[in-house]
Amino acid sequence: MTANRSPALIEVDRLMTICNACRYCEGLCAVFPAMEMRRTFADADINYLANLCHQCGACYSDCQYSPPHEFNVNVPAAMAVARNDSYAHYVWPGFLAGVFDRNGLLVTLLTALSLAAFIVGFVLWVDPAALFAAHSGDFYRIMPHNAMAGIFGVVALYAILAFAISLTRFWRDINGGAPIGLRDFGRALIDTFHLTYLHGGGGGCTSEDKRPSPSRRLFHHFTFYGFMLCFASTSVATLYHYAFGWKAPYALFSLPVILGTIGGIGLIVGPAGLYALSRRRDPVLTDVNRRDMATAFIAMLFLVALTGLLLLALRDTRAMGILLAIHLGTVLGLFLSLPYGKFVHGLYRFLALVKYAAERRNGAFID
């Protein structure tokens, strides 16, 4: 435990001490069983528990000590603040920790600059006759494949490096040298793909009327699987290009286009639904000062999907050149902001689930 603890760490420590005596919520999610394995809560324990929490809200509506009770127990909000603090605590490079406090601004700036770079770049370097001509969907007549792959490859490598360092810091802190098995990764993968702990104890996440609903989990699934399908589409297209020499554009019923289209629809439906739910959700359950982090991320996913589908629909027209600039600018903005925005929650949560799977298997009690 550090001498200068943040207010969020102090608050979660206080709440976990109360909850550990009460234990009423132990069947709701992974947080409470993990809490019960501990008597005291070091900073790393709190960062681990905060990233296990899926912010379903069930423990707030079930709690007999939530406001106006004098104990003022609000686990979802305290966990949300501690979780967002943890992203800043472990981020690489460390001097960028503050970007999580002004995340909407950061994402907007990165996207605006990326959009401007592509639009200005196309106008300056592409022959206007080619830029506004119809090319039967052949993007590489506007921007050569190697230039496109080079720009996104460098940004992707940077993001991977930033993730690797941040997540290694987190993992070393929460796990130390405790033994982990392959089956723990398997269990965590199953919990991730099912969103096991977004059930809120069975009924789903608590909404604005305090009634549980499966909507948040459903829209989260649309978003997650939409993202994975778009990733699969890009991976298959890369394989086609480099392994088989099959160049884009691909036919409407080719595998990359089918995967990308279904994924794109998921990334329209999921983020739109999550945004609508977040507008109606009781703010008492959230980190009110950093709600823009989630909003910026789902807005970016929505825009990437929308511009991608528009590009596909209009790829044979004269609008293709300018739509390509808008889509690539949006994708670049998303890529640049990935290590410094809401996207990281999935990676931190996955590692917390691996740790939880190992603890549960070992039946450990950590004193």
Ligand code: SF4
């Ligand atoms: S959230 Fe409330 S009811 Fe649930 S374990 Fe903690 S103190 Fe008990």
Ligand code: SF4
């Ligand atoms: S908000 Fe949901 S996931 Fe988080 S601690 Fe409470 S019950 Fe568990």
